[in-house]
Amino acid sequence: MARDEPGRDPEAWDLVVVGAGPAGAAAALGALAAEPGLRVLLLDRADFPRDKCCGDGIAPHVLDVLRTVGAGHVVDGWTPLEQLELSREDRSVTGRMARPVWVVPREVFDARLVEAAVAAGAVLRRHRVRTLAAHAGGTLVDDHLLARVLVGADGAHSVVRTHLGEPNAGRRALALRGYAPTPDSRRGRQVIRYGDRRQPSYAWAFDRGDGLSNVGYGEFVDDHAGPDDEGVTRAILLEQLERLLPGSTEGGTQWRAHHLPLSGWRWDQPDGAVLLAGDAAGLINPMTGEGIYYAVATGVLAGRTAARVLAADEPEQAGRAHRAAVRSLLGRHLHHTWLASRLTRRPEVVDAGIGAAGRSRHAFDALVELGLGDGRITPRLAAGLATELVRGTRPTSSTRPTTRTPRR
Numbered sequence: 001m002a003r004d005e006p007g008r009d010p011e012a013w014d015l016v017v018v019g020a021g022p023a024g025a026a027a028a029l030g031a032l033a034a035e036p037g038l039r040v041l042l043l044d045r046a047d048f049p050r051d052k053c054c055g056d057g058i059a060p061h062v063l064d065v066l067r068t069v070g071a072g073h074v075v076d077g078w079t080p081l082e083q084l085e086l087s088r089e090d091r092s093v094t095g096r097m098a099r100p101v102w103v104v105p106r107e108v109f110d111a112r113l114v115e116a117a118v119a120a121g122a123v124l125r126r127h128r129v130r131t132l133a134a135h136a137g138g139t140l141v142d143d144h145l146l147a148r149v150l151v152g153a154d155g156a157h158s159v160v161r162t163h164l165g166e167p168n169a170g171r172r173a174l175a176l177r178g179y180a181p182t183p184d185s186r187r188g189r190q191v192i193r194y195g196d197r198r199q200p201s202y203a204w205a206f207d208r209g210d211g212l213s214n215v216g217y218g219e220f221v222d223d224h225a226g227p228d229d230e231g232v233t234r235a236i237l238l239e240q241l242e243r244l245l246p247g248s249t250e251g252g253t254q255w256r257a258h259h260l261p262l263s264g265w266r267w268d269q270p271d272g273a274v275l276l277a278g279d280a281a282g283l284i285n286p287m288t289g290e291g292i293y294y295a296v297a298t299g300v301l302a303g304r305t306a307a308r309v310l311a312a313d314e315p316e317q318a319g320r321a322h323r324a325a326v327r328s329l330l331g332r333h334l335h336h337t338w339l340a341s342r343l344t345r346r347p348e349v350v351d352a353g354i355g356a357a358g359r360s361r362h363a364f365d366a367l368v369e370l371g372l373g374d375g376r377i378t379p380r381l382a383a384g385l386a387t388e389l390v391r392g393t394r395p396t397s398s399t400r401p402t403t404r405t406p407r408r
């Protein structure tokens with residue numbers, strides 16, 4: 001990767017993408033798939049391959065998007081996972097997902113995506129972006145790079161989002177992950193166990209298929225907590241992980257924690273030639289903490305939009321067009337995940353979800369779509385949840401023992 005040297009005259013680019021994670025690489029791929037001759041500069045403060053604190057869960061929807069820009073190969077050689085186990089206290093459901101997921105370390109996944117973007121024609125440069133300023137020809141980056149259109153894909157603590165006045169700033173979670181040997185009991189599955197602290201809170205163990213699992217725990221961060229609040233510390237996160245999934249921290253290495261900017265009811269994108277994608281756009285599923293699908297989906301949309309407005313010589317129309325495209329794809333889904341995340345603050349609703357998923361294949365699949373992709377709370381899922389809530393919050397002899405497999 002070339003290192004950036006500040007020069008005197010601004011260096012002009014059609015598209016500058018800040019951040020080369022999944023959202024940024026996808027933006028470059030989206031733009032170059034639409035217009036291969038575009039001059040695209042991909043900036044990242046890190047060299048690749050680099051680690052990123054994540055659960056490494058790659059939903060099938062991610063690959064659906066990446067295939068459209070010729071990058072569906074990024075999980076090749078890794079083992080697909082089919083089994084999902086959801087549990088809280090003494091209730092649980094285990095089922096086969098309609099489509100498999102992958103667990104690929106981000107050190108591998110992100111580097112492959114960046115390689116694909118460079119192979120498509122993007123120029124990758126190591127550079128930490130610090131300042132952005134409006135300029136007659138577009139946006140001036142750190143006084144020496146000029147972007148006709150700029151995509152902010154610089155993650156949870158985005159400088160581009162700050163430049164735009166912090167749109168979509170909302171609730172956050174904090175999560176910690178590590179890698180630990182996979183015990184036989186958790187081989188071949190994604191395990192999620194809900195906690196009882198600030199909701200949403202859960203521990204996970206995702207088998208990578210190579211003898212190691214990505215294990216972690218995360219919970220909602222209360223930005224308005226009082227002075228007596230102990231906050232969320234690394235020690236608490238580790239303690240909760242071990243409490244919910246005993247033995248999961250044994251032999252664990254590479255422990256890292258990071259914030260998750262959770263999506264809200266409404267998603268916004270200001271007008272103009274600066275676009276947001278992925279975590280920088282405040283797009284992480286508030287039910288599950290999944291953000292890679294949103295990152296690649298909004299990244300590709302941003303790249304395609306950039307190519308289109310540049311071809312029409314109307315870069316200022318980029319923001320309006322991107323807002324419409326993202327809302328069209330995710331708008332209603334975000335309403336449903338917002339609602340679901342509010343409802344699941346109550347443990348009886350989590351129990352009802354587990355119960356409904358155990359009784360009906362439709363409910364199980366609908367919950368997976370809502371949590372991993374762009375699904376909705378379908379009428380049948382809502383009816384299943386209501387039935388479970390009416391059955392009561394306390395386990396009865398008919399709802400216990402609670403390890404169920406979804407029925408047709």
Ligand SMILES: Cc1cc2nc3c(=O)[nH]c(=O)nc-3n(C[C@H](O)[C@H](O)[C@H](O)COP(=O)(O)OP(=O)(O)OC[C@H]3O[C@@H](n4cnc5c(N)ncnc54)[C@H](O)[C@@H]3O)c2cc1C
Nearest residue numbers: 019021022023045054055056057129155175278279291292
């Ligand atoms: C513990 C944890 C577990 C998670 N588990 C999952 C999961 O299993 N599945 C899932 O789908 N999602 C998961 N997520 C969410 C997922 O990690 C994010 O949604 C995803 O990484 C968003 O991609 P992105 O490209 O928007 O941002 P990032 O992946 O954060 O990439 C941003 C890039 O921008 C660069 N950058 C930042 N600032 C600058 C700057 N000023 N100048 C230049 N470059 C900059 C960074 O170096 C980085 O490469 C998890 C998150 C956490 C914290």
